[in-house]
Amino acid sequence: MAAMAAMAAQALLLLLVCAAGARTALLQEEPLRAEVRVMHGDSELFVGDRVTLRCSVPGHPSGWSYNWYKAGVPLVGYSNTGSMYTLRAASPLQSGPYACQGQRRGTGPQRTQLSPPLYVRVCGGWVSLQAPLQPVILGREMTLSCRVRGNPRLEEVVFYKDGRELQRRPHPQLHLSRLSYQDEGAYWCRASWGQQWRWSSAQSPAVQVSVKEMLTEPVLEVLTGVPALRGREMILSCSAQLIVARPGLRLRYSFRRNDHRLAVDSSEDTHTVLQADRRDAGDYQCKVTVDGLGLAKWSNSVQVEVMDEEPVKTEVPHVTPTVAVETQTVELSSSPPNWTELPPLAPDWAESSSLDTDWTELSPLDTETEDTHPVLSARDAEDVFNDTESLSTTSHRGWATNLTSDTAPFPESEPLLDTEEQRGLNQTSSVY
Structure with a gap:
């Protein structure tokens, strides 16, 4: 147990050292800015009075030389000099904004940003x-x-x-x-x-x-998106700016979830959760504090949910089946089909009889019934049969309405005999 505790302590110490090193590296990467202050006298002075200004680089006190400017123009004789600048026997013409810039030599030339201006007013x-x-x-x-x-x-x-x-x-x-x-x-x-x-x-x-306003309203954002995915990185960003620049002012950021502080206040404006989990869900806010003024502002509230990552779905392209339909063009002729004309069928009794045979016309039988049928002679029956066969053949040809150009349809007053009646007549003829 003691060994495990010692290892845990060493790991924690190493983590703190790495964090301190990262913060130092971050501070070194930030551009340095000089600042100017009143060392002796007052920035509001009368003609004949004197005032002394002092330039410095916060956090880096040694190894610097300075350049002085009035209204952005370098002051003659005050280039690459010390940190003090004195107005002796001031006159109204010397009123204006004064600024300074630090420079030093080392592994490479280094210059600071120009300091915020300090306004000196000489009253006559x-x-x-x-x-x-x-x-x-x-x-x-x-x-x-x-x-x-x-x-x-x-x-x-x-x-x-x-x-x-x-x-x-x-x-x-x-x-x-x-x-x-x-x-x-x-x-x-x-x-x-x-x-x-x-x-x-x-x-x-x-x-x-x-x-x-000294400070803009802080805005909290989740850079990685909402909702957060379980097991993925979640990055919070707190944005705020100083509207009024003052020497030595710094911003410090604090991130909170459900009103519990997540880490120590620092100059980092982001907070990273390496692997989001269910316990990381909640209501997030950030607080921005201006060091040296005690001014603090809270950001908006952001509700963050942590959800399981959905599996990646492979989209299958939709293919519409294509059915090839073969079409054929059938040309229809306007002329009647070329049918092979068959000879008319002869009745069965015609094979055993000669067409020249003299037929005896029989007189109708006397009958007492009213429903009687006329009796045709054999020759008349043959003529009827031939006419019926001709009409049937013509119907098969599709020309039922007009047999020929010179032939008119049968009158409705003379109905044709159907096939059964014709056969009955043929049998009657054979009997007689």
């Missing part, structure tokens, strides 16, 4: 209004100071905003808490002082105050 009058670096942060506090050349004892100080009086006191400061956008505007002050029997009063130039 008697009264000056000192305000914080603009813009000021929404929700924070602000203090304005009314300063008189030579710092005499003030009897009365009046503060104004956009022409409206805000405060009238002997105290030279105006304090505003929980700034809002309604606090934006032009501010100035009027100071009164006296020495012995001489009294003076003067008004400062106006200072424009703007109020802005």
Whole structure:
């Protein structure tokens, strides 16, 4: 058990060392930015006063030389110099934004990003209004100071905003808490002082105050998509930016699931779950904190579900069966078919009798019944038989309506004898 505990401790230590190394490498990859501060004096000064500015690189204090700029233009004589820049016997022409940049030599030339500008204002009058670096942060506090050349004892100080009086006191400061956008505007002050029997009063130039958000609203996203797949990697991203740049300000990120912190707060804006599981499902949020200000904001809430990965389905292309249908074209002739004409059939009794035989016409038999049939002679029966055979043959040819062009159909008043009646007549003829 002791051996296993020792191995676990070593593994944990190795993991912490790797994490620290990765964080150091990340910080080294981030571009460095210089910053400028007031070392002596004040950024709001009168003609003839002096102010000293100092440039530095946070986290890397040694081995640097510096270049100084005013309104983006390099200052003559202040290239590759030390970290201090002093304005002596300042004049109104020296008012403006000042910035610096660090550079050093080592394994390779290295330069920092230009520092955020620091505005220096030289007042040529008697009264000056000192305000914080603009813009000021929404929700924070602000203090304005009314300063008189030579710092005499003030009897009365009046503060104004956009022409409206805000405060009238002997105290030279105006304090505003929980700034809002309604606090934006032009501010100035009027100071009164006296020495012995001489009294003076003067008004400062106006200072424009703007109020802005320091930090954008954080946005939490699941880069790998929602829902997360079980056993797959899940990456969370928290996006936020500083709207107002200030020297030394850093953002720190904290990720939480169901209000439980997932890891230690760090400068990493992403959090990775190597293999998502059912327990990783829940409600996620991130918190962004501005170091040095105590300002923090929470992101939106994202509900994450973890599901099993569906098997990959192979799509079989749908094939429509094709049936080949062979068609034949049958040409129909408009002319009647060429039938082979067969000779008419002769009656059975014709084989044993001669057609020239004299037939005796028999008179009809006397009968008492009303339903009697006429008796035809043998010759008449033969003529009827021949006519019937001719009509049957013609019907087979498909020309029942018109036998010939010169032959008219039989009249309806003279019905033809059917085959049975004809055979009966033939038998009667044979008897007689």
